Amino acid sequence: MAEDKLFNYYERQDVLPTFGNFKSSAALEAYAGQRRELFSDKLVLPPRLFQDAEVLEFGPDSGENALVFARWGANLTLAEPNRHAHAKIHAYFAQFGQTTCLRELVSSDVEAFRSDRRFDVIDAEGFIYTVQPTENWLGIFHRLLNPDGFAVVSYYERYGGFFELALKAVHAAGKALTGRSALKTAKTLFEAKWDSIPHTRSFESRLMDVLENPFVRYRYFLDAAALCTAAHGQGFDIHSAWPSYHDSLAVYWHKKVLSGDEKLQRATRHLGRSRLSFLGGRKLYLVGKAEAVGRDLGFDRSAGARCR
Known part of the structure; x- marks a missing residue:
């Protein structure tokens, strides 16, 4: 079935794409350490930047990243269009004592979000490449950010995403040749690879979010140079990126x-x-x-x- 937007696809699934099911402070702290490394070392955005910052996160899913931002001292506004994720977010913030940091949780995607407030940081990870044309979300970010604010995004880059597409092709061929289910085929082909890397979500969520995701397609992927040019046209400067x-x-x-x-x-x-x-x-x-x-x-x- 064709989907209009990525969150429509997520709403039809039995699993959330990034749910880590953190049960202890130690599990959350280990994840926070990975995020600290990403922001401090690779993006040159020290966690201290988030102290008392007003942060708007689009598409937080079950809220793991938002929890880390809260631990760094941020005040969170979360816009998550998939209502299935809201209970997980509230439960997480209550479980880890961060409820006071959650200013607002709204059921909205990027294009439908409305606010008279301005934010110090806007974070949109993993899905933003599906909101097209790119100028749409860049314009929304520009309107919502304070002067000298930061927009943090991650996306499938047109060349960097080559191997993801190759793995999807291998998986599709495996299903067709064996007649086995998507999950059995994926485990046969990729479980050893999956177990060799540090991850916080289930194998099933990876299957749903990448291998079976109808939006993980070349036509949606963004060219880095084109993105930089579009961002420049909206008044943004590049602070940092990984790869550089x-x-x-x-x-x-x-x-x-x-x-x-x-x-x-x-x-x-x-x-x-x-x-x-x-x-x-x-x-x-x-x-x-x-x-x-x-x-x-x-x-x-x-x-x-x-x-x-």
């Missing part, structure tokens, strides 16, 4: 001030050369003439592009 969207090896006089257009140009040039790195998950940087890199992945050797 900045050319961290670029060196120029520290007192030189780059215009927003120059920063964007440098970032998109770097992203064009990084596509193989995103696709392969290892350092494969395209060097050589810029016009060669500008072609699809720069494979035209006659133009002088090389991979290092």
Whole structure:
């Protein structure tokens, strides 16, 4: 059955996509440590930034990330369109003594959300690529953020998502060839891989959220350079990204001030050369003439592009 929006698909499922079922403070603290590493080391956003901050999280699902923000001192407004998740959110905040940090929980998606308030941080992880065109949610974020506020997003990048699509294709072929259920096929193919990585959600949720998800498709994936260009058009600057969207090896006089257009140009040039790195998950940087890199992945050797 075709779905209009991702949360419509989630509402039809028996499991929540990210539910970690934390039963103890130790389990939550271990998860908070992973989030601290992500924000401090990779995104250069120290948890202290969240102290007394007004945070709006779109699509919190069962609320694990929101709990961590609350532990860091944030005041939370949560917009979760899937009502099946609301009971889990309230139970979590009560269980871990963070109820006073939950200012509001509303049943709304990004495009339907309305508020006269402004926020210091907007967080939208995992689903935002399905809200298209991109300019729609960027404009909403711009309207809701305080000056110098931060928008934190995660999404399927067009090149970085290649292997997710490959795994989906393998899974679909496995079901067709064996006639087995989606879950049995997925466990046969991927359970060993799943057990080898640190995760907080169930195998079943991964199956539903990725392998069977009708929105995990190339046509929805975002190109990093195009996203940066669209964000620039809405008045946003890139603070940080993982992998880096900045050319961290670029060196120029520290007192030189780059215009927003120059920063964007440098970032998109770097992203064009990084596509193989995103696709392969290892350092494969395209060097050589810029016009060669500008072609699809720069494979035209006659133009002088090389991979290092």
